[in-house]
Amino acid sequence: MTFLSGRAAVVTGGLTGQGLAIAHELARAGANVAVGSYVSEAAGRQGDAAAYPDPEEIAAVRGALEAHGAKVFAGHLDVRDTGAIRGFLGAAEAACGPADILVNAAGTTAEQPVCGHSDELWLKILDTNLNGAFRTTREVLPGMIERKWGRIVNIGSTAASVGWKDNPAYCASKAGLLGLTRCVALEGAPHGVTCVMVSPTWVETELMRRNVEQVVAREGRGRSPAEAMADIAAQNPQQRIIQPGEVAGTVAFLCSEAARGITAENIQITGGAHW
Numbered sequence: 545m546t547f548l549s550g551r552a553a554v555v556t557g558g559l560t561g562q563g564l565a566i567a568h569e570l571a572r573a574g575a576n577v578a579v580g581s582y583v584s585e586a587a588g589r590q591g592d593a594a595a596y597p598d599p600e601e602i603a604a605v606r607g608a609l610e611a612h613g614a615k616v617f618a619g620h621l622d623v624r625d626t627g628a629i630r631g632f633l634g635a636a637e638a639a640c641g642p643a644d645i646l647v648n649a650a651g652t653t654a655e656q657p658v659c660g661h662s663d664e665l666w667l668k669i670l671d672t673n674l675n676g677a678f679r680t681t682r683e684v685l686p687g688m689i690e691r692k693w694g695r696i697v698n699i700g701s702t703a704a705s706v707g708w709k710d711n712p713a714y715c716a717s718k719a720g721l722l723g724l725t726r727c728v729a730l731e732g733a734p735h736g737v738t739c740v741m742v743s744p745t746w747v748e749t750e751l752m753r754r755n756v757e758q759v760v761a762r763e764g765r766g767r768s769p770a771e772a773m774a775d776i777a778a779q780n781p782q783q784r785i786i787q788p789g790e791v792a793g794t795v796a797f798l799c800s801e802a803a804r805g806i807t808a809e810n811i812q813i814t815g816g817a818h819w
Contacts, residue, residue: 549574552641557650561749565788571612578620578636594652597749608766623676648677649699655713655758673717694737695799729808738807745814781816
């Protein structure tokens with residue numbers, strides 16, 4: 545499959561989890577890919593559940609993506625910092641070409657109820673999940689409009705429409721991301737640019753594992769993380785947890801020419817679940 549041959553894709557949060565699976569799928573489809581994530585778990589990132597790669601992991605990711613025959617750029621990207629985004633995108637364009645595709649997959653979460661929720665953690669989650677997507681979109685959208693072709697896919701969650709107990713910041717960020725998706729879709733529509741949100745339920749990634757560990761620790765009732773994961777799978781009508789490759793395959797299709805009429809949508813991948 546080379547239906548994205550000649551296209552250049554940027555995937556934020558692309559060094560781990562769903563973002564990495566998406567990067568591999570886009571590379572298999574023929575796209576050149578630039579992947580960036582917040583590298584190393586610095587003190588300022590304490591309290592959330594995301595898995596931040598070490599610098600040593602970047603070379604391994606780059607090599608694996610290049611094995612698909614793609615041109616690849618991989619590096620540190622802090623979507624909370626406009627200067628860092630511009631620096632990353634400049635280097636990505638030099639290596640892979642101007643962005644035809646943007647996948648906003650950078651994200652984080654933390655288990656904390658509204659009562660006692662700190663301002664710092666609230667702002668950190670929204671600044672990553674919502675503001676980060678806005679900042680990267682603002683940088684690449686003008687070029688897409690000028691070239692009359694573009695695909696923007698925001699990785700959302702069922703949390704955009706269904707509240708999750710003890711996840712107010714995450715739910716608010718994903719609901720806001722849906723609103724941003726629809727506005728960008730309308731702005732890009734006359735110029736061949738689509739914008740769609742893909743909203744899975746639980747996806748089996750390191751982020752999910754860490755989040756489940758937080759839940760189990762807070763419960764304090766002796767349930768292991770493995771038992772909690774099994775309970776989540778059992779609650780799904782398909783009796784399983786969604787896999788990153790399922791999200792990646794959907795994203796790749798949405799970046800194709802065949803999906804040019806799909807925009808301003810919230811596509812849910814749930815296995816039949818309502819959460």
